Amino acid sequence: DAMVIQNPRYQVTQFGKPVTLSCSQTLNHNVMYWYQQKSSQAPKLLFHYYDKDFNNEADTPDNFQSRRPNTSFCFLDIRSPGLGDAAMYLCATSKGRLVTQETQYFGPGTRLLVL
Amino acid sequence: GENVEQHPSTLSVQEGDSAVIKCTYSDSASNYFPWYKQELGKGPQLIIDIRSNVGEKKDQRIAVTLNKTAKHFSLHITETQPEDSAVYFCAAPFPNFGNEKLTFGTGTRLTIIP
DSSP states (O other): OOOEEEEOSEEEEOTTOOEEEEEEESSOOSEEEEEEEOTTSOOEEEEEEETTEEEEOTTSOTTEEEEOSSSSEEEEEESSOOGGGOEEEEEEEESSSOTTTSOOEEOOOEEEEEO | OOOEEEEOSEEEEETTSOEEEEEEESOTTOOEEEEEEEOTTSOOEEEEEEETTOSEEEETTEEEEEETTTTEEEEEEOSOOGGGOEEEEEEEEOGGGTTOOEEEOOOEEEEEEO
16 A cells, blocks of 8 residues: 555654654655644644755754655654654655645654653 | 634534534635544544535535635534544645645544433
């Protein structure tokens, strides 16, 4: 089945130790999104790619970076995780960039714990 | 930018009864309103959406209504079942950003009591 896959499902890292979260998709969608979701809160958009075009949200900390080496894969790099970065990180994809026209398909998320 | 408020934050309903979750939005130019269901340990999934040219849309036991004048939209679940227990999020687009991103409500944790 075509889907959005996130690895790992659970990630434990130490304070200040770089960590990379992975997302892959078999939907061949042009747009990939990264959201941060803290406990009992709404998903918060960090950035998204339309093909290779990177769009960063104004309030996304510099500590968060992303790479999209090809259509199928997108990575979230947290350069120096702090305790406040512990959250669920959701990857989503859509065929086109207009959210009014295209459904966003979410992966199962990676839960990040920072010790 | 768009601001979306969602109520209630938690809702417990007896199995078989109906559940209603309401959202209000701020930008009158918004024209698309999806609802997502997030089960434990999973990512959100789209369950129903509505566009501003209609006032109601139904899909089996779920329906969404839209009041453009009052700028609110609601999710209705009838004949609730245990598998309806989840967190539900409403969302609206950012028209000022070319409708390229969604803002989500704060979520409603729905519990169906057997």
